[in-house]
Amino acid sequence: MNIDSLELSIIQVYASTEASSDEELEFFYSTADKAIQLSEKNFIVLGDFNAKIGQTNPNETVTGNHGYGDRNCRGNRLIDFAHENNFAIMNTIFKKTNKQRWTWISPNGKIKNEIDYILTNLHRNIYDIQVLNITYPPDHRPMRASLNIVPKTKSRRKFGQCPRFQLKNEEEVETYKQTLNSNLINLLENRRDEDTVQNYYDDIINAINNSLKKAHEVSSNRNSVKNQVLSARTKALICRRQELQRTKPKSRTMKNELKALYKLISKRINLDYKVHRIRIIEKHLNTTNSVKKAYKEIRTQNMD
Template sequence: MSARWEDGCAVRLGKADGSRSVGGVGFIISKEWTTKIASCHFVSSRIGVLNVNLSGKATLKIIQTYAPTSASDDDEVEEFYRQLDMVLARKSTYTVVMGDFNAKVGKGRQGERYVGKFGTGERNERGERLVTMAEARKIYIGNSLFKKNSEKRWTWIAPNAAHHNEIDYILVDKRRILQDVSVVTPFNTGSDHRLLRAKIVIDRTKEKKTLHLTSREERVKVYDGKRLQEAMERKSWCRIDGIDDDYNSLIEKLKECLREAKEAGPREQKGRISEETKKLLEKRKNMKRTAEDHLEYSILGRVIRLQLKRDFEKYRMEKLLKAAEERKSLKKCER
């Protein structure tokens, strides 16, 4: 659904899951930003994507989420993260992910680069899944990066008002643009969740230089035999009077043919998830949920989560090792 308020703000709303009245995400865009909207679509009742054009060719991708609750089964959780990963894979200059992840992340642990040290509470299984995704996709969990007192951290209150948890998060792929993440305490929405606000500053003058320095290296060039043949056929190979002129002309034409035949080689496509883990995911997908198989299903889910974490860590370490062997910047490799 699309609408516009009297003050000029645009509203984009997705649909809930009609069978269970679950989910339903959306965006409210200020009047000043409505002219910058490139597209807005909803992947599912739990994920919406707003693409915004910034100055020049820069783009900002904002992903709004509502993750399955603790009552949902593992298959639903994995489907949510599969869809989220698919959206994150689409190219944009900046990416912001925000929403209710129904997960407790806690403080960052040793070896975790994209979780800060200021999270609250103990990490649960859903928190582990969120961290695994963040580390794999190199996206920072913003809440954990800023020190706040406990009253300004919790985002959800239990029905009995006895417990508070931090389960809503704002994530960014560029740490430098995020200046703060905090709860808006005075604003009462009538919900059991509190508003979460991020301060994001994109200085396009500085960013142009930074993005240029951190851009991906040019792919290795390879020669296309067909293009080389076509280039040679287009040239005139007539002899010129004088052996020196003939030699110089031949060398120059050969160089031109090679330049025309040169193209970027294919990028190395190495998946983060191992074949073993894929087989386990497929096995769980095909399992029937029965009382007899409940224990096996639960154990399999735990094994899959551990395997995913190991796969992502192995992928990261292989990239770092390759960068070290080639004497490249380890910091750039981590980005």
């Protein structure tokens, strides 16, 4: 479907119950994978997964911090499915009371579970998930996702004359002013009688753009240091993940590798930044003997 400027596929699913065999469960997920391959770039997969995710794990990049109940084996399989397709399980993103979380109730009314989920690669566009407390015969409660449709942005190719770089700090602003002043002086000194108004306009635009580029280079050394925070191993893992993401269709082995990469890369990035912070602190302790300056440098790099 096409909603305004957003092309979106909505896939409704129903997984077999816990009493079914593992073969039936894998057939369900393989069918879901085929539906995803035929869908648009943006999609939502929702329905009864007959799985309990329970309390979430901080190392799981596909879940938020809010789970309900205990996890079962089907819940682990659903987590794997989300990792394989880089989904976010939206039920776990938003904080709700227990009364607002359960989606299924047993016939005797004593057992309540959360087994219906909304998964999507548009997690930034969904700003709320609600379980509707509607009384009617089925043992499931309906869910509602609030989706924000972002207007289609204009192509930047239409703004070819706009400055490409924004000045980020006072150092860049000062460099820009000095460079622009120098460029304009050179422009006035090299004026030619045969130049037209259009020539003057083009020269001024070039002077502005060149000054912005020069100012941008001020922080290039700082950015290069920031890029060196990630180790060669982490960068290689990120490249491998990007390669697998572009590969379609994916085999089961590739999906398992991709799932593992999401977890491993997240851990590696956290470790690299921890090592980088320790390196800065040690440098300042050996040179300035000031931890305060070390944390100031770390905060400055984080802001950049």
